[in-house]
Amino acid sequence: MSKQAILSVYAKVLIGLFLVLLVTFSLLSINRYSASYEYQKSLLSKLRLSSQQLHAQLLEVRGGFVVDYDGMVEKVSEINNLLSSFASSNSLNSQLSEEEKSVFGGWLEGQKKIDISSAGLVAAQSSRAQVVEDFKSNFSVFRNSQLIVFQLIADLRQMHADNRVLNDDLDKLEANALKAIHAMIDENDSALDSSLSIIRERHRKSFEDIDEFLGFIIGHFKVINTRESIISDIVRDEVVLSKDFEEQLDVFEYKLDGEYHQHSQRSSMYRYGFGAVALIVLFYGIFQAVRSGRLASQLLVHNENLEEVVAKRTENLKLATDNLQAEQKEREKALIELKESREMLDAIINNLHGCVYEYDIVDDSVSYMSRGSEDIWGVSPREMSTKEDIRKYTNQDDLPSVCSAFERSLDEHAPFNVEYRVMQKSGNELWVREVGVPIVENGAVKSVVGLVSDINEFKKAGEDKKRIQEELHHAQKMESVGQLAAGVAHEINTPAQFISDNLVFLQESAGELIGLVKDIEAEVEKSGGESTRQVIGELLDRADMDYLADEVPQALSQSAGGIERIATIVRAMKDYSHPGESLEFADINGALQSTIIVSKSEWKYFAKLETAFDEDLPMVECVVGDINQVVLNMIVNAAHAIVDKFDDPDNLGGLITVRTKTLEEQVCIEISDNGAGMSESVKNRIFDQFFTTKEVGKGTGQGLSIAYRLIVENHGGKIDVESEPGEGATFRIVLPVSQSQKNKN
Amino acid sequence: MKCLNRCGKRRVFIPLLFFFSLSSQSEPIVPITSPSGLNEREVQLGKRLFHSTELSRDNSISCASCHKVGGGGDDDLPFAVGVDGQVGPINSPTVLNSSLNAFQFWDGRAATLEEQAEGPIHNPLEMGSSWQEVIEKLSGSSAWVDEFREVYQDGITSVNIARAIATYERALVTPNSPFDRYLQGNESAIEDQAKEGYRLFKRMGCVSCHQGQNVGGNMFQQFGIMGDYFRDRGSITEADYGRFNVTGKERDRYTFKVPGLRNVAQTAPYFHDGSAETLPDAIRTMARYQLGRGITADQVRAIEAFLKSLSGQVREDLL
The missing domain is CATH 1.10.760.10 (Cytochrome c-like domain)
Structure with a gap:
């Protein structure tokens, strides 16, 4: 539909609504007005009735037919209530008029404005109520006086029944009183007065209180005279006021009717007007309906044609959609496969022990970096996006070789393989091997795909291997040195032996010779001539005999001692380097002694060595050479520990103690020192292979691990250490006395 | 003279017609009806x-x-x-x-x-x-x-x-006083003296003002119609001016609302100035200044008995 058409529809709907509202409003207001009008009419008639009733009641009281004033009071109050209801409904009326005005605007202004106000009625009622009050007050008094005056006369007559004169006078008084009250002529008042004065004069002495009596009578007559006219006036006023009130009610009703008439005229006008409009709308509606009917049939024909066309089109569309759907399915399948292969690739890459990357040569940036970058460089893939990033994390010393390898690869269109160190973000260094392949497209390198793998362990292992080899070499050297030493020792042994023998001989001989000289000296002294003594003495002095006598024995003994020492060392070395490899019962204490001697050079300068051997130590079935080796290592370690602790080598505060104890079917060897001691963590690792606390090259870390192996595995013994940092250490070796027992265990 | 007597009595009859007509139409006092529709x-x-x-x-x-x-x-x-x-x-x-x-x-x-x-x-x-x-x-x-x-x-x-x-x-109304029950037909509700008192109350004119359901309370009246009560009592105060204080009209000076006499036996002292300490005092003052007549001691007693019969009971739960 065109915009215009839509607008016109809306406009019509709005107009229709507006009209409907208008009709409803006016109908409603008419209804309300009618209701209000009816109500006011009923109030007016009630007011009229009550007013009439009040007037009737007043006359009834006046006429003596009604005795109490409750009825009149009620009526007055009733009229007041009706008037206040009337006032409020009246204001509603004028409110309705206002509403009408607001709807129809100034059109109502032209209408004659009717003044409707109940204020006049209220004022009239108020005056009337006042009159009623006056009536009640005055009438009571008047009525009483009328009665009482004759009662007084009658009472007096009774009281003085025997006084005939008084009675006659009273009769006359009564008659005159009656005339005065009921007759219209004023003359009778004078007759009354004369009767009163006669009684006063004639009967003054007859009874007391005559003045009081007469006073009362006169008073009552006064009341009767004055109040009678007052009451007449009041009643007349009341008549006038009640008439006036009712007239006002009539006027009010008349005005009300007039207004209502006007209003109903207006409302019929509205009704006719709206009826006419409604008819117009109705006709218009019919016209539209007919038109739309014609249009509808035209539409039907067109519709049929359209449907044919539509059906054909739909068929074509369906075919097309089917094809599309098939293609879609194919595509989806392909996508799924792609996704799966992608996932597989991702899985592989991310589980590689290394990082896969692709570096785009054209863009000069990283186009792909796998999660392995976390393992290699310790950063997320996102943080390795440029050449600079990669260089940043490469060890600067290795960088040149890496770069040249890379460049060469690009030039030669060949893969490259380079090992270098990486500086991880955390600061750790890591050995990696990078393997890269340039991707060539149309003769130019498009990108480089590479794998960076962590070879740190291998490198370390390589280094360890190198170290082990070095130590092995060193050990072999030591072994050959040992063997050399053994050979030398053996060679020394023989000459040392005969030197020792000769020295013994020399000592004996020297002793004898010196003794001889001494004897000769003594003999000469005793029995020699002077010249002989003198010559002998000179000869002795020239030879420095005293000196020789002291020194020669000493020198000889020292030499013997020295040779003895050489022999001991040689023996020990022989013992040491030619141990038996088989299990034999050996004297542990002796073995220890030898070892101690052999190791002397290691500890002599730094510490004292004390022994505390158990004399009753049994023979132990063992490979003595192994035991010697172990103990030697320990003593050497002890010496080194003491050196660590005691800076001053001359201090000799260091003490190494070697003990042996006999245990039940076992022996215990303890090597204690008061050196630097070791911490808990060192203690835990002390028997590990390659573990050493010494600087590189100074210690192989093998000694104690070998010791462990020899004692525990070869001998079934135990070996452990006690130590406190700074307090020294005690190594304890426990060996079973007999190996067959070990087998038992 | 005898004729005059008879005539007198006959003539007396005429004004008394008013009076009797009063009593033959309905009683000037009606019993109290309990209020209805109170929440x-x-x-x-x-x-x-x-x-x-x-x-x-x-x-x-x-x-x-x-x-x-x-x-x-x-x-x-x-x-x-x-x-x-x-x-x-x-x-x-x-x-x-x-x-x-x-x-x-x-x-x-x-x-x-x-x-x-x-x-x-x-x-x-x-x-x-x-x-x-x-x-x-x-x-x-x-x-x-x-x-x-x-x-x-x-x-x-x-x-x-x-x-x-x-x-x-x-x-707080007091229905079912002895007098109300008498009005409603129970002849034995009050003593003969009270009945006599009621007759006098009517005959002597008290009932002209003290009438209706509350035995008064529905009109205004001057205090001292037949005698100058205030002059005789002396020490006039503003309160004594009564209705004049409201309307400003001279004729309303010394005019008061006629009080209701229900339960009057319990409301001593009497009048707006509390000057009458007992019912007989009040009755006598009323007779003198309002009715303008003398009253005998017997009459006072009878009226007193009647007035006492006007006392009803307050609802128990409202005390």
């Missing part, structure tokens, strides 16, 4: 308010202080005593049957009981307070607030306080 909750709330001293400035005086519901509805004093022991200018009328009066106060300045309630609260000689003060006090107590809410949607307002008190007062 009991409102009555109870009104009762609590009536007995609540919070209505006075220093919380010492309640309505019941001067209108003791169990003691005839007044305070047995010539003049009322308000806050700080101040003595008022006029006698407290009874609250009993006050709903049957056409006007309230001696000078009739209040048309309804609701209007009347406002008077003592604001009168500095009586409760010396104000609506605002009273409302504040009552609003401070949750008990009052809750009770008002139950009865009135808008809670504690001056209109509602007055309404509640007035509703309670409307319930």
